[in-house]
Amino acid sequence: MFQHQPRLQDLLELSTYFKSLPETRPKLLLDLVAQAPATDDYNRFLYEFTKIFRPLRIAETGTDRGRSAAHFALGWAGTMVLTIDIDPACSTNVRELGLGQITAVTGDAAEVDLIGPFDVLFIDSLHTQKQARRELDAFRYRMNPGAIAFYDDIHIDSDMEEFWKSVPEPKIDLSELHFSGFGASIIDGAF
Numbered sequence: 001m002f003q004h005q006p007r008l009q010d011l012l013e014l015s016t017y018f019k020s021l022p023e024t025r026p027k028l029l030l031d032l033v034a035q036a037p038a039t040d041d042y043n044r045f046l047y048e049f050t051k052i053f054r055p056l057r058i059a060e061t062g063t064d065r066g067r068s069a070a071h072f073a074l075g076w077a078g079t080m081v082l083t084i085d086i087d088p089a090c091s092t093n094v095r096e097l098g099l100g101q102i103t104a105v106t107g108d109a110a111e112v113d114l115i116g117p118f119d120v121l122f123i124d125s126l127h128t129q130k131q132a133r134r135e136l137d138a139f140r141y142r143m144n145p146g147a148i149a150f151y152d153d154i155h156i157d158s159d160m161e162e163f164w165k166s167v168p169e170p171k172i173d174l175s176e177l178h179f180s181g182f183g184a185s186i187i188d189g190a191f
């Protein structure tokens with residue numbers, strides 16, 4: 001459930017104006033993106049997205065330092081983020097952020113048994129066609145009607161280009177958010 005249901009057109013519009021909004025990200029988020037400046041635009045976009053549309057439950061594949069999980073979580077206090085990483089060290093990274101809205105799970109994101117439904121899925125683990133496809137297939141039926149999926153690195157190489165081309169749902173390319181590509185689609189369990 002979103003407090004305000006987004007359409008793909010809304011995401012496209014947000015991607016054109018989010019940088020003109022006042023910068024309201026707390027220092028924690030600014031410090032996290034300062035360590036990886038190339039992620040600043042899409043992370044800020046995800047923060048503004050959460051702030052505006054207010055999804056209740058978000059699932060993320062690929063935790064790493066918790067940058068994107070923290071951007072989702074601090075966008076709106078009512079959002080719960082479940083983030084999965086194969087590297088157990090990532091749970092420690094999340095704990096160190098001290099954000100109670102984020103739950104870190106260790107395992108292969110396509111195999112961990114999670115209870116949905118979710119409103120948002122962010123696919124950001126191993127950027128290969130095979131893994132991204134496995135994760136999309138694993139989560140598809142754990143999503144609420146009207147759910148949104150985001151995908152990082154969709155143009156990083158020909159393998160990920162193939163993955164992006166194969167996403168069957170209505171989708172939009174938001175690659176001005178990241179040099180290696182960024183996209184969004186509807187991921188509706190009923191699709």
Ligand SMILES: C[S@@+](CC[C@H](N)C(=O)[O-])C[C@H]1O[C@@H](n2cnc3c(N)ncnc32)[C@H](O)[C@@H]1O
Pocket residue numbers: 061062063064065066067068069084085086087090107108109110124125126131
């Ligand atoms: C690009 S980073 C994630 C970045 C993170 N979303 C952020 O914004 O800080 C990719 C992560 O995916 C993890 N990963 C790789 N293969 C995975 C798999 N099969 N399942 C879950 N996580 C995986 C890696 O350990 C790495 O931490």
